[in-house]
Amino acid sequence: MNKLIKIVLLILFSLIIVMLDDFYMIGTFYFYSLLGFLIFDVIKQKKIILIHIWCLGFIYIILSEVFLIFGETSNLYALNALKYLIIANNFLLIGYYSNTNIKNNIIKTKKFTYNAKKGGAFLLIASILFYVAMTWQEAIRSFAMGREVDTDGESFVIGSVVNAMGFLLPSVTLFYFYHIKKKSLLIPFLFSTPVFLILFMSGSRFPLLFSFLGFFITYQNLNTAKISVKKIFLMSSAVIILLSASLAMKEFRSGIKLNNNYIESDSNYKDFPTYVSQYLSNEGVIDMTSLMMRHFESHEHLYGKSSSFLLYFWVPRELWNDKPTMLGHWFVREYRSGFVSGHSSSFGFTGDLFADFGYFSIILIFLIGRLLRNAENFRAKSLASKNYNVIIGAMLFPYVFFFVRSPITATMTFLGILFFFYLFKRVIFSEVVINKKNSFGNKN
Incomplete structure (x- = not known):
């Protein structure tokens, strides 16, 4: 009703x-x-x-x-x-x-837990270094001259692949060090900082949103502790950092919007x-x-x-x-x-x-609305898993947000994220099946 x-x-x-x-x-x-x-x-x-x-x-x-x-x-x-x-x-x-x-039901599913493969940390850090090496020059150029500077014809496919890697890496790093290795949150955050900086310097708020929001939601769902002062502080800090970065980026957007298109001004x-x-x-x-x-x-x-x-x-x-x-x-x-x-x-x-x-x-x-309802069910199931699948559930949030602005670009990005999601799952983690009856119901 x-x-x-x-x-x-x-x-x-x-x-x-x-x-x-x-x-x-x-x-x-x-x-x-x-x-x-x-x-x-x-x-x-x-x-x-x-x-x-x-x-x-x-x-x-x-x-x-x-x-x-x-x-x-x-x-x-x-x-x-x-x-x-x-x-x-x-x-x-x-x-x-x-x-x-x-419908609400009880589904008999395979429940998984994940362990780190030998050399997983090396592959993860190498991936971060590769991402930085592939993007730092363009990021500095965008930061200095505005994000709408003329491009040099770099392969669209290669650029999209590298960008998708950057969106996912912080969340995978968090899962590896915080959830698997039981390290402090500070460790994956420090390793992810170069990725966040590159995305910030690139001058577009939405890629930073994709990456940072995925990291934050993954943390929230992997952290099973009750709400505490520390957790509230971290949540508030994350929101403040994201809003501050969003506002700061307005200062580095090029003159195209200052000419005759969309003038953003305070009043x-x-x-x-x-x-x-x-x-x-x-x-x-x-x-x-x-x-x-x-x-x-x-x-x-x-x-x-x-x-x-x-x-x-x-x-x-x-x-x-x-x-x-x-x-x-x-x-x-x-x-x-x-x-x-x-x-x-x-x-x-x-x-x-x-x-x-x-x-x-x-x-x-x-029909897209009906698909969004199905995605809601997948999101709830992924986040409830408390394992590696939490990452893809978390990535649905920025995907849906960005979809409002540009559905084709958002979907292309999400497909790249799915590629690296399964790639990292195979090369960095080992999957162990736990046979249990998993109770799951979506009341939304």
Whole structure:
């Protein structure tokens, strides 16, 4: 019944959004609605789950643009784009809550424990050194000149592989030294610090989020001790460090956003959403969605060509000269100029699907909501395992958050993480099966 009430409310909210014609009022109404849901549901659940991360991502990445960029002045296309994004988000939530196939039960599963293989520490440290050696020069260049400096044509596949390694290494290091070797938390944190520094210097908040949040959630789930002053201090410190790094990165982003696209600026207090949005991340999703709506009024939709990039992204451009580029790269250059070769715009979770199928993409977004509900079950089972699988469960949180901004890039990154997850599992750890009946039930 609780889920049915939520679905009815989401439909009602969608109808209200359709009837309203005030851009700022719609943004404010949905901001408070989504924030209220988040606070209420987190208190009720007594934990943070993937659907909470999704809603937080929508506020952080998309709604912040209403208050930072458009304010009370907008155009018809921006209004329709905001309506579409909110209704699409509601359909995703409806898909999530309509998925009732997951039931509480007792599943007979194999339970695993893990031991460190001989030479595991050497391989782990060597992997960290390899990552640093492959990325430090580019990180320093981005730190000094801005993250949107022109690229030198380095292989996309190699770059993606190395980046995925960096996202996962801190969590694997934590599992090895803290959980297996029973060392102090300080040891894996020190070994992971070079990775965090490289990601910070690269100038993008989301890779740092992927890596640091995965490390933090892995620690939280491996640490079975009760909540203590020390644990609260560590949790608070982690949040402060991540927020501080996020704010600091704004100082090192290049002049592309300072010209004519998305100007992030502080302002005097106006209202709560505007004040909070100063600390969030405007990515220009509403702007790009409105531009795309205008484009496809006079152009054919792509009918799968944009979303299918996931099927062949791994093919090096050196082997395929005419390989298509992603929507965020080619579309913005159709209408705007002054971009370096490495710049891409964010189109949000609806972008590629809208480019392919227009408003019919709402159906596919509904199905993404149902998939998110299945991912919720996998997340709960992984975190409950208290073994190596905790890492992949933890990585789902930043994946879902980043998915709101760029689903194809987030999925490409997550596939790379899965590759290294299984690689490290085979070469660094040995798996021991414990035959027990594992009670598992998901009440979310």
